[in-house]
Amino acid sequence: MTREHVSELALVAVAAVWGLTFVMVQDAIESLPTLAFLAYRFIPAALLVAFVFRSRLRELSPRGVRLGLLMGVFLTAGYVFQTLGLESTSASNAGFITGLFVVFTPVLGAVFLRQRLTPLAWAAAAVSAVGLYLLSGSGDFNSGDALVLLCALAFAAHILVTGRAVDHHDVGALLAVQLAVCGVVCLVLAAPLGDLELPRGEQVWSALLVTSLAASAIGFFVQSYAQQHAPPARTALILAAEPAFAGLFGYLLADDRLSALSWLGAGLIMAAILTVEIVPRLRTPRPLPEG
Numbered sequence: 001m002t003r004e005h006v007s008e009l010a011l012v013a014v015a016a017v018w019g020l021t022f023v024m025v026q027d028a029i030e031s032l033p034t035l036a037f038l039a040y041r042f043i044p045a046a047l048l049v050a051f052v053f054r055s056r057l058r059e060l061s062p063r064g065v066r067l068g069l070l071m072g073v074f075l076t077a078g079y080v081f082q083t084l085g086l087e088s089t090s091a092s093n094a095g096f097i098t099g100l101f102v103v104f105t106p107v108l109g110a111v112f113l114r115q116r117l118t119p120l121a122w123a124a125a126a127v128s129a130v131g132l133y134l135l136s137g138s139g140d141f142n143s144g145d146a147l148v149l150l151c152a153l154a155f156a157a158h159i160l161v162t163g164r165a166v167d168h169h170d171v172g173a174l175l176a177v178q179l180a181v182c183g184v185v186c187l188v189l190a191a192p193l194g195d196l197e198l199p200r201g202e203q204v205w206s207a208l209l210v211t212s213l214a215a216s217a218i219g220f221f222v223q224s225y226a227q228q229h230a231p232p233a234r235t236a237l238i239l240a241a242e243p244a245f246a247g248l249f250g251y252l253l254a255d256d257r258l259s260a261l262s263w264l265g266a267g268l269i270m271a272a273i274l275t276v277e278i279v280p281r282l283r284t285p286r287p288l289p290e291g
Helices: 003-028 034-052 054-058 062-085 091-098 101-112 119-135 143-165 171-193 202-226 232-239 242-253 260-283
Strands: none
Touching (some): 062 091, 101 260, 119 260, 242 260
């Protein structure tokens, strides 16, 4: 098996784990307050990443630290909105709506960074809006769906900041900073509310283990490694399958049952995500052979 095939299999595993976390987190926050869960999720992940990249972390410039902090703020907002949203929407809905960050990223780039928005991105945004309408029950948009939509916007902003930061700063060091921000902010917010309960029960500990180590720390490691060896278009296609995995695990493990219109909406959202992720990469011109 070639290194490329191993990388692609690893990416499939990462996408599947990220899809699985929607169901696991939804179950865990029934027993543990949201902010406490997120603090316990990200602090161990930050410590692990900081240990692995300790030498690069020491070399991070003050500007790199500031960018890492900003990335952490958007990442924290995304996960807080997503986890709060899971209290009142299904894992399947949360997975598909979260995936809209792929569509929102070029839109926010056009609004705030004056980046050119292609007709393809406009079309994907329109298709995803129709998909969201159908997924939410033809207009029955609950508070959980709205919170997860805010999560998608926060993740899109995170992607834009990351795009600026990784050009000049080490990815591992930036990852350590932003994971630490997530953990510390959630810890500080949870303490005054009296939400810092100790994790109890196999279900909660399993969710913390999977989300902290497998999804946050190891997942990012695997993604970074795999993207060095797998073709960009195939990488994007595999990672864009995360919402589909969320829907699958929601169906199998959480008894999520979508109506025919909701499935159509989910399909439109997936089509919009794949359009934004894959088509521009396929259009990238290949260099002409020399000689």
